[in-house]
Amino acid sequence: MAAHDSEGSILVFAQFQSKVDEGFWHRLSSLKLNKLGIDDSPIPITGFYAPWSHPQVPNNLTLLAQSLPTELSEQSSTAATSHGNRNRCPVQGTLYNMNTIESFHALDKKNLLKEEAKKIWDDMHTGKAVEDSALLSRFLLISFADLKNWTFHYWFAFPALVLDPPATLVDLRRASEYFSLEEAESVSAACNEWRNSSFTAEVPFFLVSIDPNSQATVKHLKDWETCQSDGHKLLFGFYDPCHLPNNPGWPLRNFLALICVRWSLKSVRFLCYRENRGFADLGLSLVGEALITVSQGWREHQCLPNAVGWEHNKGRQVSRCINLAKSMDPTRLAISAADLNLKLMRWRALPSLNLDALSSIKCLLLGAGTLGCQVARMLLAWGVRKITLLDNGRVAMSNPLRQSLYTLDDCLNGGEFKATAAVKSLTRIFPAVDAEGIVMAIPMPGHPVPNHEEDSVLEDCRRLHDLIDSHDAVFLLTDTRESRWLPTLLCANTNKITITAALGFDSFLVMRHGAGPFSSNHDFRAEAANALSAIGNVARIDSDGRQRLGCYFCNDVIAPIDSTANRTLDQQCTVTRPGLAPIASALAVELLVGILHHPQGIFADGEVANSSSNGSSEQPLGILPHQIRGSLSQFSQMMLVGHSSNSCTACSSTVVSEYQERGMEFIIQAINHPTYLEDLTGLTELMKSASSFNLDWDNETDLEEDDDCVQV
Amino acid sequence: MDILSWDGTLSSGDFRLAACAFMQKWKSVMSAFPPWSWVPCPKQPWGASASHDVEGYLSLENIILRSIEEEHDEISCPQKEETSCSEKEELIDIATLVQSNCSKVPYYDLHIIYSASYRVPVLFFRAYYSDGEPLGFNAIEKDLPAHSAKALLDSKWTFITQEEHPYLNRPWFKLHPCGTSEWMKLLFHVDVSVAKNGVTIELYLLSWLSVVGQVVGLRIPLEMLNQP
Numbered sequence: 001m002a003a004h005d006s007e008g009s010i011l012v013f014a015q016f017q018s019k020v021d022e023g024f025w026h027r028l029s030s031l032k033l034n035k036l037g038i039d040d041s042p043i044p045i046t047g048f049y050a051p052w053s054h055p056q057v058p059n060n061l062t063l064l065a066q067s068l069p070t071e072l073s074e075q076s077s078t079a080a081t082s083h084g085n086r087n088r089c090p091v092q093g094t095l096y097n098m099n100t101i102e103s104f105h106a107l108d109k110k111n112l113l114k115e116e117a118k119k120i121w122d123d124m125h126t127g128k129a130v131e132d133s134a135l136l137s138r139f140l141l142i143s144f145a146d147l148k149n150w151t152f153h154y155w156f157a158f159p160a161l162v163l164d165p166p167a168t169l170v171d172l173r174r175a176s177e178y179f180s181l182e183e184a185e186s187v188s189a190a191c192n193e194w195r196n197s198s199f200t201a202e203v204p205f206f207l208v209s210i211d212p213n214s215q216a217t218v219k220h221l222k223d224w225e226t227c228q229s230d231g232h233k234l235l236f237g238f239y240d241p242c243h244l245p246n247n248p249g250w251p252l253r254n255f256l257a258l259i260c261v262r263w264s265l266k267s268v269r270f271l272c273y274r275e276n277r278g279f280a281d282l283g284l285s286l287v288g289e290a291l292i293t294v295s296q297g298w299r300e301h302q303c304l305p306n307a308v309g310w311e312h313n314k315g316r317q318v319s320r321c322i323n324l325a326k327s328m329d330p331t332r333l334a335i336s337a338a339d340l341n342l343k344l345m346r347w348r349a350l351p352s353l354n355l356d357a358l359s360s361i362k363c364l365l366l367g368a369g370t371l372g373c374q375v376a377r378m379l380l381a382w383g384v385r386k387i388t389l390l391d392n393g394r395v396a397m398s399n400p401l402r403q404s405l406y407t408l409d410d411c412l413n414g415g416e417f418k419a420t421a422a423v424k425s426l427t428r429i430f431p432a433v434d435a436e437g438i439v440m441a442i443p444m445p446g447h448p449v450p451n452h453e454e455d456s457v458l459e460d461c462r463r464l465h466d467l468i469d470s471h472d473a474v475f476l477l478t479d480t481r482e483s484r485w486l487p488t489l490l491c492a493n494t495n496k497i498t499i500t501a502a503l504g505f506d507s508f509l510v511m512r513h514g515a516g517p518f519s520s521n522h523d524f525r526a527e528a529a530n531a532l533s534a535i536g537n538v539a540r541i542d543s544d545g546r547q548r549l550g551c552y553f554c555n556d557v558i559a560p561i562d563s564t565a566n567r568t569l570d571q572q573c574t575v576t577r578p579g580l581a582p583i584a585s586a587l588a589v590e591l592l593v594g595i596l597h598h599p600q601g602i603f604a605d606g607e608v609a610n611s612s613s614n615g616s617s618e619q620p621l622g623i624l625p626h627q628i629r630g631s632l633s634q635f636s637q638m639m640l641v642g643h644s645s646n647s648c649t650a651c652s653s654t655v656v657s658e659y660q661e662r663g664m665e666f667i668i669q670a671i672n673h674p675t676y677l678e679d680l681t682g683l684t685e686l687m688k689s690a691s692s693f694n695l696d697w698d699n700e701t702d703l704e705e706d707d708d709c710v711q712v
Numbered sequence: 713m714d715i716l717s718w719d720g721t722l723s724s725g726d727f728r729l730a731a732c733a734f735m736q737k738w739k740s741v742m743s744a745f746p747p748w749s750w751v752p753c754p755k756q757p758w759g760a761s762a763s764h765d766v767e768g769y770l771s772l773e774n775i776i777l778r779s780i781e782e783e784h785d786e787i788s789c790p791q792k793e794e795t796s797c798s799e800k801e802e803l804i805d806i807a808t809l810v811q812s813n814c815s816k817v818p819y820y821d822l823h824i825i826y827s828a829s830y831r832v833p834v835l836f837f838r839a840y841y842s843d844g845e846p847l848g849f850n851a852i853e854k855d856l857p858a859h860s861a862k863a864l865l866d867s868k869w870t871f872i873t874q875e876e877h878p879y880l881n882r883p884w885f886k887l888h889p890c891g892t893s894e895w896m897k898l899l900f901h902v903d904v905s906v907a908k909n910g911v912t913i914e915l916y917l918l919s920w921l922s923v924v925g926q927v928v929g930l931r932i933p934l935e936m937l938n939q940p
Binding site (some may be wrong): 010011012013014015017018019020021022023024026054057060062063162163166167244253278308312315320322324326327333337338342343344347348404573 | 743746747766774805806807808809810811819838840843844845846848871873874875880882883890
């Protein structure tokens, strides 16, 4: 609106603008959860504002955490107004926090505004507003806190009584242009004093009285009568949060209404008090003259004038909405903290860390026992998000001690299925994990299948095939040798990263299986080469001229059978020193991470030490072994390299191609007749010829005495 | 303090001293900004948390770091279900100025908090728009002046994490302190006046802030760093 019109133009006010500090929503959520529950009665709150002091941006009516009553207070019926200071003048308000979005929308806004306006109107008539002028800026807030999505819908109203007809503006100019130099100096000084005194700093409405000597004093509103009788020049001053050069701020509306009601003035000279860097600035402050022409009837107490004041949102009269999930949703916070932790590791120690590979890899854990639980946790720590656990057992009473995902509750009532309990536990640890549990037994050779169960076993085989197909890395963490056979075969068939961990009483083995027989770094050339390769016991060579690394069974000279008589690793009744499982599990996961960061991945050679004979440059994560055999009784670890065996019952090309040709029929045959595998791979022949020639076994496939081994 | 043997850190008592000196210097030189204030904190009853003898931190709140004339991307607020006043509910009021421009000016709160475990100050900060809506880190990054601040963020010396504010129990952004002592040592090695006069505690926070402040686009003029 025009600044220097001498003809009255309508006095147009700039609306209050709201600001809600994040802390307010945090506090409201906590209040709602802990104290209020579904109680939606109005809550007294305190807003804060101050004279404008920022360049070019208005000062807002601000809500902070301390705007809400404290949860422990008995004075919950009155808003705490003692938190102000000179930059936070407290203003009373009322909060209507609803329980549903529907009730939020359905609130009778016109009525609420009217009720709040009535409070102000009453205070004007009773004189309370003169005593405590901050009451003129009472406000209203309606809200709905969606605590599932951490979204807050809200809307402020700053009730202003509408003058009818509206006030007209006679004059509006900078205060420095209105006052004489002497007056200006005196007014500044007086205002600064007012603002610096703890008694008056929070009083947002005041009188400025200027005596004939140009000396100004700032007085409380209740001193009006005395000021009036003095006959001095008098201005009505108020803290103006607005920054605009041609419009006064919102508090002036109710101020004018008060002046009209209490003192029946027709012409009001006002001072929009604004500051710069904490001091009165009369160049920014405005002085104007308003004419009030309301009828006598308007001023009657019982006739409540109309009120306006719902806050505009980008020019429209609509509510606002803010989403604070990023800073309030515990799951989001956990995710961001976990991500940051890994990023920190990358930043400080390992710039080549491939966090994307880790977060996108899908891991299948066969076995959810001591090894399975620990591996799962380690994977989580490395940022792996997709974990599937397969186990057909239930949690037994002795399990929680060694199987770190279970507690006593999982053992009750016969015990939960391990796969299910593990998933629940992982989700409790880190809600963003994508964990799945499969309750299923792994078909095993040496455990023949009765006819009536054949179909379900076939089904399990197919299911296992599909599971392995749909994951990127498979951990073999079961407690018997024979249960590892089928997964090994299936992994060799699909060339998946396969990591085996097996425990003895005080020793462990952790190894990564080599690539399958029909794969190489160069597509399918090996397949052709292998098809032509010599019959014999030479270890399979791929087209790169390198040997495939072996699998768990490559060193065997007997097929996997029922191993209860076997006294090495993987006894059915596994008795192990408790320290073994965590060590082995940790190594298994670190081995996986090593594979993921190695340029050749599953095809990487097995390394035993950082020796220069290796040829390849050092990887940032260190060496990538093939097999780690550890002994707790020696507190030692040994790294070995074993190459694939042509007679391997699980990963040799003979076996894998049989599977590819005959599928489940082959599997069932192998399960029901373990010697079938030995016959197929030629192991039977081998043993016959060995026993007849008294061959030294050590020269065959075992490489224990090779240079490749290093005691660590 | 001998520059050669100094490790770039300071004790909590020194932090308090440095803070006082810093607040004074700031008032005189950075008059365009409001002054820093010291926020005292009650000792946590359950024992040592963030610090022992330092019972507070430096705070500078509600500041605008960028000039308004700079272009701001109009970040569209998601128009979720809004409740509105139909015209018959609220009269059109000719005395209300309708301002339709949504000036998305970010405000910053900066806290300087002493870390007892790293023995260095740590910058905690957050940003929000004038209506209180907080800025995520991507938005803060976009808000930074285009040049060197970005380089600083990518450097090996700076790393921004989101962590619980030690006193306010809400997530704030912070500049990770683990590189601080290293580059503080470097900084003081390079400064010729320090080589002459030795390391003075009073200069610590100024020098430190001249580096970390750039992360939020706060630039401290050189004259502030000279001895009076």
